[in-house]
Amino acid sequence: MTAQEAPQTLPAPLLRGPQEGETIDVAGVEHFFRLTAEHTEGRLSFEEFTLAPGVVGARPHVHHGHDEYFYVLEGELTLHNGEGEVTAGPGALLAAVRGTPHGFRNAGTRTARALCLYTPAGYEGYFRDVHDAVASGAEVTDALLAEFRGRYRTTSADPA
Template sequence: MIESEFKALLRRPDEGELIRVAGVQHLFQLTAADTGGRFAMEEFTLAPGVIGARPHVHHGHDEYFYVLEGELTLHDGNGEVSVGPGHTLAAVRGAPHGYRNASTAPVRGLCLYTPAGYEDYFREVHAAVGAGVEATDTVLTEFRSRFQTTAWPPA
């Protein structure tokens, strides 16, 4: 019998790394450390009125959003559209996108990252906010630049 160097990893509901940043709850169930950098997955929750991310572009990774509950307002580069459970947005490298909760009920969804690593952005912002830094657009822009991410439209 040939033994694999890889092992399956099971995450149960509510297991993983919880990071709260700017009104968004990110539960990373898979991170770069879990997948050898290949892939990361989070379940996110936004309270009513919360902006998850203003329109931006990733140059080093792809993101895929899948709505589980509620109504998520997505910016797809052309404008905003509100979608419900079962909708998917593929924001591949170079594709402008953003998201917010414009509804009166919480929104829950999944966000998948390939390759992994962008979870470090959330860790860094969380640590800065915990140290007393205000999460202004200027501060977030500086943090995003460390992860090959720029505002959209470009200034």
């Protein structure tokens, strides 16, 4: 049998149960990564996150190495869209492609729950880094966050 005649072995689909994933708590946001780079050969990461009322998930920032897509499931997110803020409820989708200033917070009175897709994968490492630093006793400062963002080709976009 030649290499051309050999049967191909195809990868099997990955099924994750409802509780399977990696939870990373960062600054009041619970990130529940269902898929990370390890599961997708670096193609994408996929998470569900929850954000209590009054919590800022991320101040305006810009990714230079990946795209992010937010889909609101419950509650409301106040999203910075590069020009200002908009309120997004269930079913709303924000596409923050590379180079797009964006951020999010929960200005509502109910916990917000949303999905986020990252492509390519890898930004989950940022959340791991921040979580590990805080767990080791580091104070979360703008300088610390800037250092970690820099590792993942992300810069601040705070409006002046």
